[in-house]
Amino acid sequence: MQFVEPFLLWGALAVAIPVAIHFWHQKQGKLLPWAATQWLLEKQNQQSRGLRLDNIALLIVRCLLLILLVVLLAQPVLNGFQQPPAIQKVHLVQPSKTVADNYRFELTEARKKGEKVVWADDQLNEIDDKLYTFQPSNRFSPLQLQTAINRLDSKNVELHLYLVNSRKLADVPAISVPAKFNLHTVVDSSGQLLPYLVVRNDRKLFVNRTGKLVSVPTLDPTLKFHSAPTHSGPIVVLLSYQKAQEQQTVKAALAALTDVYALDFSVDEKPVPNRSYDWILTDKIPSRLSSQSLYTVSGVEQLDGQGNVTFTNESLTPQTSDLAATGQLPEWLGLQWVKHSSFGLTNAPLSPKDLQSLFVPTNKPTAEQHAGIQNALLVLFVGLLAVERWLALTKNA
Known part of the structure; x- marks a missing residue:
């Protein structure tokens, strides 16, 4: 069982x-009035041994x-009374030319062994000798993938899944797969121009093939980038906090970003007239917003605002913020800037750790x-x- x-x-x-x-209930004695109590005096004085x-x-x-x-x-x-069923290998392939090209040999060998090789579409169409006899779908999504997996007999299947590694897979919290599961992914960089930043010492900041933000002297030659950086030169920042401790905490977090990623910040602690800022960090809701600037507002309840305004209800000090107390504030602030810089993270690949946590084996x-x-x-x-x-x-x- x-x-x-x-x-x-x-x-x-x-x-x-x-x-x-x-x-406990047995130990609670009950008093019963009885006139002949005197005749039981000897019995009453005898000790009771053990528990009844x-x-x-x-x-x-x-x-x-x-x-x-x-x-x-x-x-x-x-x-326990059932005989274990025969396990069938099923190769589920995303309808993509990149996937078909990259795993052509593996899929051909699987068909020669008589294993089931199908597209991850609504009908689970089988793949024939010509791998290109399919209609690539621009609508392929994690929900469509989950629907295709659900059509399989998950208890009797060893699933081999072939996908393009894209951050779009993380649009759902998790993807349920059979207990016996193997994942094969490829990064599709064809026709995809990636953004990058030029930071201190002419280093290049971009998302690499594993989905990590890196700062290196030269761009990865195996990836395709935009002809010009999204941003170059110092990032002009205004810190405007009422509490000196919060001001110092955020300033130290920006310094940590400089140490790790070579981001070059030009920080003002008081507004300079007629100066435009790339990033304004404050604990007050600005009266006027610029569409070119990023605003990070702390100590304010979440409000509906423009896409370039981020709210947090915590004051960014070690005593009031878990981000500051655990040392995660630099990473969180860096993520806000990366999103604002149009880094195209939706097209970046997921890291191996993120992929492992996304696919959840089940044996229902x-x-x-x-x-x-x-x-x-x-x-x-x-x-x-x-x-x-x-x-x-x-x-x-």
Whole structure:
């Protein structure tokens, strides 16, 4: 027998509760007025040895009720009498020329072995000898991928999934896949121009193939970039906080960004007339907004505003902000600037860690397996509950 939620079985320890209540209830004596008490004086003075268990049947039924309830919540699956089915290898391929070109050899070999090779489309069309006999879909999305996976018999399948590694996959919280699962991804940089920044010492800041932000002397020659940087030269910043501690904390976070990514900041702590700022960090809602500037406003409840305004309800000090206390403030501020700089992160690939957390293997039982044992245990639970009520009323316990 297997359980869908085996950790709930720890709840069986609660069986100690009715046992403890039973012993405690027995110790509570009941005074009964009786005129012949004097004749029982000798019997009353005798010591009672050991513990007497009264209403043992009722105690056993109550313990069984608790154990049965825990088993029901753990959702058992009875599959010991079934022969394990044959596992079929299925190769599910995103309808993409890049994927077909990159994994042509693997897919051809799989077809020669008689394994199932299909496109991840609505009909799960099989791939023939000509890998290009398909209509590439610009509408391919994580939801369409999940629908294709759900059409497979997840318990009898070893799934090999072939995809373009794109941040668009993370549009959903998770993608459920069979327990036996292998992921094959490729980064599609064809026809995709990536943005970059020129930072201190003429270093280039961009998102690399693994989805990480890097600052290196030269651009990656295997990727295609825009002909000109999104931004070059110092980033003109205005810090305008009422609290000196918050001002110093944010200033130190910007210095950390300079150390790690060589971002060059020109910081003013008081506004300079007729000077335009690339980034304004403040704890006050600005009366006038510039579409060219990024605003990071702290200590303010989340408001609906323009895309270049970020709100946080925390004051950015170690005492009031988890970001500052845990040292994550520089990374968070850097992310705000990267988004504002139109870095095109939606087209950047996911890191291996992000991919691993996105695809969640599941081994759900069939509806017949799950419903059969659940219904039988539910009937047994109701029957035991009726027996417990009958014993409790008849024995006044």
